[in-house]
Amino acid sequence: EAQVTQNPRYLITVTGKKLTVTCSQNMNHEYMSWYRQDPGLGLRQIYYSMNVEVTDKGDVPEGYKVSRKEKRNFPLILESPSPNQTSLYFCASSSTRLAGRETQYFGPGTRLLVL
Amino acid sequence: LAKTTQPISMDSYEGQEVNITCSHNNIATNDYITWYQQFPSQGPRFIIQGYKTKVTNEVASLFIPADRKSSTLSLPRVSLSDTAVYYCLVGVTILTGGGNKLTFGTGTQLKVEL
Numbered sequence: 001e002a003q004v005t006q007n008p009r010y011l012i013t014v015t016g017k018k019l020t021v022t023c024s025q026n027m028n029h030e031y032m033s034w035y036r037q038d039p040g041l042g043l044r045q046i047y048y049s050m051n052v053e054v055t056d057k058g059d060v061p062e063g064y065k066v067s068r069k070e071k072r073n074f075p076l077i078l079e080s081p082s083p084n085q086t087s088l089y090f091c092a093s094s095s096t097r098l099a100g101r102e103t104q105y106f107g108p109g110t111r112l113l114v115l
Numbered sequence: 116l117a118k119t120t121q122p123i124s125m126d127s128y129e130g131q132e133v134n135i136t137c138s139h140n141n142i143a144t145n146d147y148i149t150w151y152q153q154f155p156s157q158g159p160r161f162i163i164q165g166y167k168t169k170v171t172n173e174v175a176s177l178f179i180p181a182d183r184k185s186s187t188l189s190l191p192r193v194s195l196s197d198t199a200v201y202y203c204l205v206g207v208t209i210l211t212g213g214g215n216k217l218t219f220g221t222g223t224q225l226k227v228e229l
Contacts, residue, residue: 033216042220042222045216088156106159109156
């Protein structure tokens with residue numbers, strides 16, 4: 001089954017404690033990205049990746065890092081989480097063959113609470 | 116990127132047809148219109164995409180008039196499980212290398228009751 005998986009689904013942590021949210025897709029997609037969703041602000045892109053070892057900032061990259069060492073994985077790293085990073089996070093992937101018409105597949109989400 | 120306007124919320128009853136209209140006056144010639152559905156605490160899910168006239172799939176229909184300044188998502192015979200937020204997206208930001216960034220608005224919260 002084609003899918004995007006994220007782990008963990010729920011996470012409570014404290015300010016400053018480094019954490020990683022994993023994302024994996026099994027569709028051999030080149031493009032992967034991370035979004036955060038906050039009430040009243042909708043979905044905003046954090047980082048994206050065109051392919052292995054190619055990443056770039058989205059609209060709200062501050063406080064986040066990513067890496068793309070393998071095509072299927074795109075982890076999101078919070079080196080020193082702060083309470084304003086409490087949010088619902090989604091990973092997404094798509095192919096890049098249709099120049100903007102691709103369907104994006106989203107993961108189930110990771111709900112993060114930073115105390 | 117074309118700005119979209121859609122109702123904040125809609126209510127319906129099971130078995131009814133629901134039509135959600137999205138206006139996008141500044142749609143560009145190459146822009147496609149795409150609708151996503153999002154259930155609470157889940158990721159958005161692609162529903163349907165079109166360029167002009169009418170597109171139908173097993174889930175919904177999408178009606179686009181000739182001037183393309185608006186579009187209507189039609190959900191036939193809704194059920195309780197169709198309660199979700201529906202997003203209308205027009206065009207994408209093409210990123211260097213071929214990927215695309217989706218820009219989601221606030222969407223339409225559809226509530227279906229018995």
